[in-house]
Amino acid sequence: MRKVLVFTDIHLVPEGETIIGLDPYARFARGLAHALDSHPDAARIVLCGDLTHNAAPAEFARLRHALDTCPLPVSLMLGNHDRRAPFLAAFSEAPRMESGHVQHHADIGDYRLVCLDTLDEDAPDLHSGYLCAARLDWLDRAIRGAGAKRVVVFTHHPPIMTGFGGMDRIGLRNRDQLAARLAASGKVVQIVSGHVHRSIQGAAGGIPVSILKSPCHQMPMAFGDQDPSLSIDEPGAYGLLLLGDEGVVVHSEDFSLPPTQAAIYPDAVTGFPG
Template identity: 30%
Template sequence: MLIAQLSDSHVTLPEEDFAKLYDPVTKLREAARHVNNSVNRPDLVFLTGDLVNTARAEEYEILREILPEFEMPVYLLPGNHDDCTLLRKMFPDHDYLQKDGKLYYVVEGWPLKFICLDTNIHGKPQGHLGQEQLDWLEEELSRESDRPVVIFMHHPPFKTGLTSMDAMGLLDMAEFAEVISRHDHIERVLCGHLHRAIQRLVGGTIVQTCPSTSHQVRLLLGENNELSTTFEPPEYLLHYWTEKDGLVTHNDYVQDFEVAWTLEGELY
């Protein structure tokens, strides 16, 4: 099966300076078109947070208009730019979103079990899971120890070397790592927030962050507190899973490239 992960769309109103700089709405619509028409058309899509830019109802209304353009199921996760109360209010048809409290949930009906977590702290850039959610995660991971699991969340549970972004990281990353270290059937932990593709081993599992469909964070490693963005191409992650080989992750640009040449038949 194929799973598309898009992240940090930062949808906002067209008159905003942010929209004039990045044009996130056009880019998300183009991402939907690209996903639908891809030779690697996914079975489902996860949007891993920072769905909108300033958590206003008007922004979520724009997002509501865009989501039907995806021709496969779409699941929403909150990021630090989102408002969980407003998110559940604006998307009542997404009935996997809990009616109150944290917006964590499980997606069933596929060979993989998808566990989606909520790292949002209202009004804060940092992330936090909390003991209640960690206990729930432990319970869900223990429920079917022989079934492969993929975990989605917004804030990544590790330091990246991007100092300014690390200051807005997950506060209870050590506690999360302790939970997942007890379970060897986790295929991957997939995150957003960083606006770059970054990988690290955490608690015995590969953790991967997803680039943004809007804009990327400039790669400035080390003791550098500058935060800047670049106009690198919009990207998303495509996760390919087979029962035989497990999960393999690929980057895909939201752009159509001309095929240079093709070989067919027996190659070796």
């Protein structure tokens, strides 16, 4: 199996600042070190948007510093807290469309990873996402160009409703359009998203969707029409995708939990582990 590491909703802030008392830079650095130590054989890292909290140049510079010694190739994506101009000023080498949208793909064995740009800098609510016709047409070409490869699509804004009313209000406004295109292609086997700061499973157009937690702060289990800025100090996490012959397996690793010692316990009936 090929491995892909996924971090989403990093929310870097200027040095000395915190979010609900947590240091996003320290959390991300700890998570990245844990992921690289645990999975040095990973093929790539995907950063699935909300790289920064305020899209300030200093925040993107901190991300650049955090990635300076990373030994793996990194796919950078944008979320609603980011902005393209300061991102591209800090990461001028990042692949992008002619329109300036930050979309790209990478092939790993029998899979193609397609990273989309759902950022809408003109969103009426500031934080919802949208995929314009140009981005969707590029997506179609990227999927067709995959040939016989299976496709995994990454978005910041998830293409499903989650039950968190506040987050769904600032979700992907044309989620149904995206889901229809992905389903019609017949090649997309997995969608991976962020934005909600919780581990959530669902499906869009019959395609499995995995939403991953942040390495920093999480959304509390507050269903209904709640404020989308609600945050709670729960374990930070990153995602691990296993790309195999039988399909995609998605894991979530809570790296900020205290270390524990694994033990084998016998089954009460047979006496064997089970």
